[in-house]
Amino acid sequence: MNPPSARQARDWLRLARTQDVGPVTFSHLIARFGSATAALDALPALAQRGGGTTLKTPSAAEAEDEIAALAKLNGRFVLSCEPAFPSGLAALDPPPPLIAVLGNAALLSKEVIAIVGARNASALGRKFAANLAAALGEAGLVIASGMARGIDAAAHAAALPTGTCAVLAGGVDVIYPAENKALYDQLKTEGAIVSEMSLGESPQARHFPRRNRIISGLSRGTVIVEAAENSGSLITANYALEQGREVFAVPGSPLDPRARGTNRLIRQGATLTESAEDVLNVLKPCSLRPSAKPKHRANFLKTPRYWSAILKRHGTCCWHRLRRVRSRSTN
């Protein structure tokens, strides 16, 4: 497939930014109409049939403005139909329609592992996250995280020399939390910053699960370092599981509430993780990462053909692990 033309890219962005069009609807529209341009043309009629309300779609000029504004920050949009779209995200069902990337976009084509955890992390937890990020970075993995305070920030900072990528819940130009301004600046020059959201959009509570889906989706596996019960890190772990990626959890004392979530994950089948070796031992034998495919494959993902292709290419280990974890967690 040829890279998208400027008009195709603009319409892809317009459709993605249309009111009430999330990744699922986007994916259905592309599958039905073949292109964003055709889908945009069909939208008014569809909306009228659906109930008469018109969906707000950004104008061509507004979309071009957002593309230009991102370019001015030395960033660019990567569409899910492009060859450069991260293969881990392309394998999601549905993939995010596009991502905005600041910094070194080449990092996203490498092997990525996510390290996430509690905001109110312990000093030991932050130290562990930093050591782990540095060791996995040395081993050639890019560290993805959410640029939150605590575990996330410690993992990013330690992985700056080897490669790290922050996924933000707001626009790529919105620094949150403000205390991570210095880290953000370093990530922009030495690492990469990614978001699904519009430029200038402030992060809101409902954005965080969507951000977490991108973190686990970029990654072959997610390591949860400290997590209280019902914390956001466990949402990331659930996404990783749904996406067929590995889940790693760091154990802790039962008397430390920040270990409740990670201990539960271990009980449910996550790999007990004490060192980088524990992560590498799992990732090495089963290369889950699907090769980049420059086509929109939301529907393909649902078919038995997809799974048989995955099994053929990568063996059964990941799949079996996933099933084991799933059957345990439903007990």
Next chain:
Amino acid sequence: MNPPSARQARDWLRLARTQDVGPVTFSHLIARFGSATAALDALPALAQRGGGTTLKTPSAAEAEDEIAALAKLNGRFVLSCEPAFPSGLAALDPPPPLIAVLGNAALLSKEVIAIVGARNASALGRKFAANLAAALGEAGLVIASGMARGIDAAAHAAALPTGTCAVLAGGVDVIYPAENKALYDQLKTEGAIVSEMSLGESPQARHFPRRNRIISGLSRGTVIVEAAENSGSLITANYALEQGREVFAVPGSPLDPRARGTNRLIRQGATLTESAEDVLNVLKPCSLRPSAKPKHRANFLKTPRYWSAILKRHGTCCWHRLRRVRSRSTN
């Protein structure tokens, strides 16, 4: 089977205390000659055939003296051929020939769970052990441990009101470590004290694994609270595994060396334990404890009939868990 006569008991003790006769040889001799008295008669000829050295056997008077001395302490020997012999120990292959018991021997016929761990335990570890022992005691379980400092002492002390049993590496009348004198005195009046060794015998390094085999053997399962790598508590865990009992381990931070052993056990399939419920959930559905059988059954234990009887009575869950753990630990 009738309870043993005074002479049978005396000869059983003499054979058990004979130089170089451990539980395995004892068990073979009883199987071959039918009684301790007959085995003692045959010993000189056997030793001569074996190489000419005479095995030192205590005289009848010496054995009677040990029985009288134990009685003076309000204790008594329980032989493995007696109905009162703890059923968990009777199921071992081979069982200890006899145990000396001080205090409340009735505790040994109840459901027992072992709680063991590091001598140089952390304050949190000791607190956890105490809470767990109290909660499991409330649930009706007797707490067994080794009266060592640290985790063992904390578990015993917390379980005094509900029932606890200390297994000593030396004689039941030898207080070790000396700092646990007050605890020993309480155990003697409120709990029970058990040992395989002769009265007055000081504990030596080689006695501790044998003591650990009794701790796990008395118990339906063993909880390891804190354990460094290659520590004695892991020997107890291995015995529990070999004996087909449950192994429970309390997780801890990878940065705490006292969690190395327990985290490894969890990795190998031990039940991750954060509370008494975690223990009770495993013990409740599968009642492993074989009913007391007043016969010497070392040989029976080796036969497929034994296992089919166990499976028939208790279902397959324990057996499956054991196999799972075993196959993991050989990986």
